[in-house]
Amino acid sequence: MDIINLFELISRILIISISVSAPYIFAGIGEMFSQKSGVLNLGVEGIMMVGAFSAFYFTWAYNNVLLGIAVSLIVGAVMGLLMGFVSITLKAKQGISGIGIYMLGWGTAGTLFRLFIGGVESIDKGVENIDLPVLGRIPYLGRIFFSHNILVYAAFLLVPLSWYLLYKTPWGLKVRAVGSTPRAADTMGISVNKIRYQCVIIGSTLAGLAGAYLSIAQANMFTSDLIAGRGFIAVALVYFGRWKPFGVLKGALLFSTANAFQRWFQISGINFPYEVTVILPYLLIIVVLAFSHKGFAEPTALTVPYDREFKG
Amino acid sequence: MKINKAQLIQLAISTAVLGLSLITALLLGSVILIIAGVNPLIAYKALVIDPVSSLFGISEAVVRAVPLMLVGTGISIAFRSQMINIGAEGQIQLGAIAGGAAAIYFSGLPKIFLIPAVILIGFTAGGIWGGIAGWMKAKLSVNEVLSTVMLNYIAFQLYLYLIRGPLIDPAELAWGTGVPQTARIAGAAEISRIFLGYRVHYGIFFAIVMAFFIYFLLWKTTFGFRLRAVGEEKNAAAYAGVKVDKYLVMAMILSGGLAGIAGTVEVLGVHRRVLEGLSANYGFSGIVVALFGRLHPIGVIPASFLFGLLLIGAEKMQRAVDIPSALVISLQGLIILSVVSSSLLLEKKKYRDKIYNIFS
Numbered sequence: 001m002d003i004i005n006l007f008e009l010i011s012r013i014l015i016i017s018i019s020v021s022a023p024y025i026f027a028g029i030g031e032m033f034s035q036k037s038g039v040l041n042l043g044v045e046g047i048m049m050v051g052a053f054s055a056f057y058f059t060w061a062y063n064n065v066l067l068g069i070a071v072s073l074i075v076g077a078v079m080g081l082l083m084g085f086v087s088i089t090l091k092a093k094q095g096i097s098g099i100g101i102y103m104l105g106w107g108t109a110g111t112l113f114r115l116f117i118g119g120v121e122s123i124d125k126g127v128e129n130i131d132l133p134v135l136g137r138i139p140y141l142g143r144i145f146f147s148h149n150i151l152v153y154a155a156f157l158l159v160p161l162s163w164y165l166l167y168k169t170p171w172g173l174k175v176r177a178v179g180s181t182p183r184a185a186d187t188m189g190i191s192v193n194k195i196r197y198q199c200v201i202i203g204s205t206l207a208g209l210a211g212a213y214l215s216i217a218q219a220n221m222f223t224s225d226l227i228a229g230r231g232f233i234a235v236a237l238v239y240f241g242r243w244k245p246f247g248v249l250k251g252a253l254l255f256s257t258a259n260a261f262q263r264w265f266q267i268s269g270i271n272f273p274y275e276v277t278v279i280l281p282y283l284l285i286i287v288v289l290a291f292s293h294k295g296f297a298e299p300t301a302l303t304v305p306y307d308r309e310f311k312g
Numbered sequence: 313m314k315i316n317k318a319q320l321i322q323l324a325i326s327t328a329v330l331g332l333s334l335i336t337a338l339l340l341g342s343v344i345l346i347i348a349g350v351n352p353l354i355a356y357k358a359l360v361i362d363p364v365s366s367l368f369g370i371s372e373a374v375v376r377a378v379p380l381m382l383v384g385t386g387i388s389i390a391f392r393s394q395m396i397n398i399g400a401e402g403q404i405q406l407g408a409i410a411g412g413a414a415a416i417y418f419s420g421l422p423k424i425f426l427i428p429a430v431i432l433i434g435f436t437a438g439g440i441w442g443g444i445a446g447w448m449k450a451k452l453s454v455n456e457v458l459s460t461v462m463l464n465y466i467a468f469q470l471y472l473y474l475i476r477g478p479l480i481d482p483a484e485l486a487w488g489t490g491v492p493q494t495a496r497i498a499g500a501a502e503i504s505r506i507f508l509g510y511r512v513h514y515g516i517f518f519a520i521v522m523a524f525f526i527y528f529l530l531w532k533t534t535f536g537f538r539l540r541a542v543g544e545e546k547n548a549a550a551y552a553g554v555k556v557d558k559y560l561v562m563a564m565i566l567s568g569g570l571a572g573i574a575g576t577v578e579v580l581g582v583h584r585r586v587l588e589g590l591s592a593n594y595g596f597s598g599i600v601v602a603l604f605g606r607l608h609p610i611g612v613i614p615a616s617f618l619f620g621l622l623l624i625g626a627e628k629m630q631r632a633v634d635i636p637s638a639l640v641i642s643l644q645g646l647i648i649l650s651v652v653s654s655s656l657l658l659e660k661k662k663y664r665d666k667i668y669n670i671f672s
Contacts, residue, residue, distance in 0.1 A: 042457055046645070082649070092652035095396045095457060096603070100648030103596060107641025108344055114636035115348045224638075232461040239455065275473035282462040289454045289462075 007140065013260045014144045020218065021256035022155040023048070023210040027234035028241070028248040029162050030206030035238055036166065037199035038179040038301040039087055042098025044207045045231025046105025047079045051211025053109040056222035057116055060123050069127075069212050076208020079105060080201035088196050091305035102231075110224050120221065127151055127217035149217050151209075156249075158206075163245040175199060179299035182306045192306045207231065229282065236285050242297040251288070258284050326606060329654045337646035344642055350635055358629040359640075363621045369628070370621075371510035375582060376594075377620035379404065379574040381519040383598030384605060384612040385526050386570030390442075391607050392530065393543040393563035399445055399460025400571040401595025402467030403438035407572025409474050410437035412494055412579040412586035419498030426500050431576050438572015439565040441467060446564025450557035456564070464595070475586055493587035503581035513581035520613060522570070527609040539563055571595065593641065597623065600644045603651045619644075 027044050034041045051072040059068035079101060086097045130153075131137075132146040166172035177185040178195045186192050214230070215222045233255065241247025258281055265277050342352035363369035383400045390397035411434030418426060441463055448454040472492065481495040505513045530536035541549040542559040550556045574594060579586055601619050605611030626640035 086649050086653050090653040090656050092649070092655065096391075096599075096652045097649055098457075099396070099398055099599060100645045100652065103645030103648065104642050105645070107638050107643070107645055110638030111344065111636045111642060112348055114638065115350070229461065229465050232458060236455075236458045236462075239458075273473055273477065275469040275476075279466050279469045282465040286448075286454075286459060286462050289458060290448060290452045 009264075011140050011144050013257070013264055015147075016263060017253065017257040017260035018144065019148055019152055020259050021252045022152045023213045023218070023230055024234055024237060024252035024255055025155040025158065025249060026206045026210035026213065027231060028237040028252055029158055029245060030203035030210070031235050032203075032238045032241070032243055032245065032248050033162070033166075033175070033199045033206075034203035035302055036179045036243060036299055037175050037196045038182065038299055038304065038306070039084075039196055039200050040094045040098065040235075040303045041080075041083055041087075041101070041200060041203055042095060042232075042235060043079065043083055043101025043105065044203075044234055045227055045229065046102035046109075047076055047204050047207040048105070048211035048214070048227045048231045049109040050079065050105045051076050051208030052215035052226055053113055053211075053222055054208075055212030056123070056215040057112070059126065059216045060117070060121060063125075065125070065127055065216060068216050069209065072208040072212035073205050074208075076205040076211075077201050079208070080204025081197075083204060084197045084200040087305065088193050088200070091307065094303045094305075113222060113224065117222070120223070122221040123216065124220075126220045127213075151213050151217050155213075159245045159249045166245065176299075178306075179301055182301050182304075186306070186308065196306070207234075210234070233281070233285055236289055239298075240288050240292045242292070243299060244297075254288075255281065255284070326658065329658060330604060330606075330651065333650035333654050334647060336650045337643055340646045340650075341639065341643045344639070345635070354633050355629055355635045355639070358632045358635070359622065359625040362628045362632065363625040368510065369624055371507070371512040372624045373617065373620035374512045374516055375620070376623045377616040378513075378515045378519045378581065379578055379594040380598055380601045380619055380623075381516075381523055381612055381616035382574035382577065383571050383594055384601030384616055385519075385523050385609045386442075386567040386574075387598050387602035388605065388607040388609060388612060389526065389530065389539070389570070390563050390567035391543075391602060392540050393560060394546070395446065395449065395543075395560060395563055395567070396457050397442060397445070397460055397564060397567045398457055398599060399442060399463050399467075399568065399595070400574075400598050401591055401593065402460070402464035403441045403568040403571035404575035404578075404591040404595055405467050405471040406441050407434035407438040407575030408579050408586050408590050409471055409479070409575075410434055410572070411576030412497060413474075413479060415497035415501035415576075415580060416495055419500065421500065423500040426498065427503065427580065430501055430580065431573055434572045434576025435569040436572070438575065439569030442564040442566075442568015442571070443561055445568075446561040449564075450560045472588070475588065479586070481585070491587075494585050496585050497579065501580055502584055503577065505581075511582060515577045515581040518577065519616075522573070523609040523613050526566075526570075530609070535562075571598070574598075592623075596641070597644060600647050600651075603648060 027048060031041060031044055054075045055068040055072035058071045059065050083097065083101050086092045087094045127149040129147055129149050135146040136142045166175060174185065174190050174195050177190060178192050182192045211227065214226055219226060237248050237251035237255065240251040262277050262280055266274065338356065345352040345355055363373055383404065387397055387400060411430045414433045415430045418429065445456050445459040445463060448459050449456045475494055476492040479494045481493055484491050503513050503515050505511060530540060538554045539559050539562065541554060542556050546556055575591065578590055583590060597619055601612055601615045605615035622640060626637040629635045630637040
């Protein structure tokens with residue numbers, strides 16, 4: 001393989017890897033906010049499913065991408081409100097209520113898909129790529145970094161933005177306080193539950209957007225197995241990223257590059273059972289989880305509902 | 313087992329709260345139906361009334377109760393030790409493929425050895441799969457929900473690979489049809505059907521016996537006491553000298569093993585071969601069954617029959633009134649949410665006393 005072809009291959013893999021990283025970034029950063037405030041939301045996968053379906057349906061039926069995205073955000077927020085109500089107000093076990101949210105999203109997306117769409121449909125025009133002026137024309141780098149759809153740029157801007165929010169604003173300080181020492185935060189006059197609701201809803205809204213990305217920016221179609229575990233992977237990336245925005249970004253990029261390699265592997269004609277290549281990302285996540293347990297980065301009040309009356 | 317008045321009241325309260333949770337879930341589910349432009353009454357009639365109005369429906373509900381009971385009992389064990397095992401789906405598939413392969417290749421053995429041997433192999437396959445997640449939790453503190461989800465995806469692909477490739481029925485290849493399924497299992501490995509013309513098989517008695525066995529194991533042995541202690545007060549248990557890690561792994565092996573058995577029994581009693589779609593989301597329905605049975609093996613028995621009816625009802629609903637059976641997944645999600653929410657009422661003293669006063 002000569003050097004030009006190698007460049008071509010690498011840049012192709014990187015183009016794919018950057019564009020497929022966006023849903024992991026949206027969902028991962030969202031889940032990070034939720035966990036930072038002390039709520040483990042395991043329903044991300046289900047929220048992504050309804051987000052993906054609603055975005056697809058409104059884009060398909062009304063030919064309007066913006067409407068699709070808007071609806072997916074609303075649907076995500078509503079799911080977040082439900083998760084918040086169950087796990088914050090009613091203090092239900094977070095791990096199990098997340099599974100309830102997952103199944104609710106999964107079943108609802110499946111039901112509405114069959115009722116409203118029925119079969120395989122695709123949209124001609126999803127979220128379109130935008131070549132950034134000047135930057136987009138840089139050889140190789142332009143195509144890799146500056147020729148994506150607007151949601152990809154949004155995802156990459158979200159990372160420094162959420163870093164700023166968490167570490168440089170009073171609100172971010174409150175979020176971190178509520179997630180690590182809720183009782184102290186409460187004593188300081190911070191409403192623990194209010195901050196938690198905000199974070200869970202932000203997280204779920206972003207999960208809805210992540211789903212929308214998959215259906216109307218990446219696949220341009222909806223199938224019941226479109227999300228394929230990406231919501232759970234996003235939760236795993238929060239652990240991998242040590243609850244830090246740039247850590248989550250690192251995980252998302254590592255993972256999407258692995259995804260891009262896997263795709264290249266499948267179409268490269270190398271004789272290998274298809275099922276084995278599909279397994280690789282999930283195996284990778286297990287390995288990543290196994291090696292990311294050290295240290296004490298986890299918000300200390302994660303999964304613990306806040307109970308004012310509890311005398312501990 | 314002596315039951316006194318206080319326990320009876322407790323049982324009545326639990327049942328009432330569960331009933332209320334179910335009704336809440338159905339009401340919330342009707343919101344989805346109304347959004348979808350469907351009359352909830354028509355849907356729920358097909359879902360709830362139709363399955364109990366024919367012998368065929370009841371037989372099919374019992375057929376579904378078998379895996380639900382085995383999986384639900386297994387998940388109760390895991391949840392009791394605070395391990396949220398959502399990997400039952402993969403554990404079922406591995407139990408089905410391992411047990412199924414054994415039932416095909418060991419065809420020479422007499423029935424009395426073959427069936428127990430095959431079930432043991434199914435238990436082992438599911439147990440290993442659950443045990444991996446348990447070990448990763450105990451030794452590497454990997455969140456078990458995430459590891460079991462990932463193991464689900466891996467098991468699913470492994471399962472497909474095996475029934476499409478190495479284990480495919482030679483007849484499918486000879487005829488060129490290529491349906492992804494294995495050959496029929498040996499006649500001696502089949503679990504017999506109880507009535508001619510209905511699919512309900514003797515596996516239901518086996519599942520009930522297993523539920524009682526697990527009840528005995530968890531409540532009448534030191535092993536079970538320690539396992540539950542690890543779940544309830546991890547630090548206190550460790551302080552008392554219980555090897556917490558060991559019990560976490562054991563709970564996951566038992567939990568996965570029972571799901572594995574569920575897969576094997578599906579092969580031996582219902583399909584008589586390993587085929588696509590065999591696990592039918594029993595791994596997830598099993599979670600609902602376990603929660604509905606209040607994580608108690610004896611509670612899981614009636615819960616399995618109830619959800620067996622619900623699952624067959626969902627299929628009827630799809631066929632009779634054209635409402636997608638996927639709705640039952642949403643309903644189960646809502647049931648989980650309402651059941652875990654209601655535990656606040658049952659566990660918090662302030663609320664519990666109030667309810668208690670109403671009933672006594």
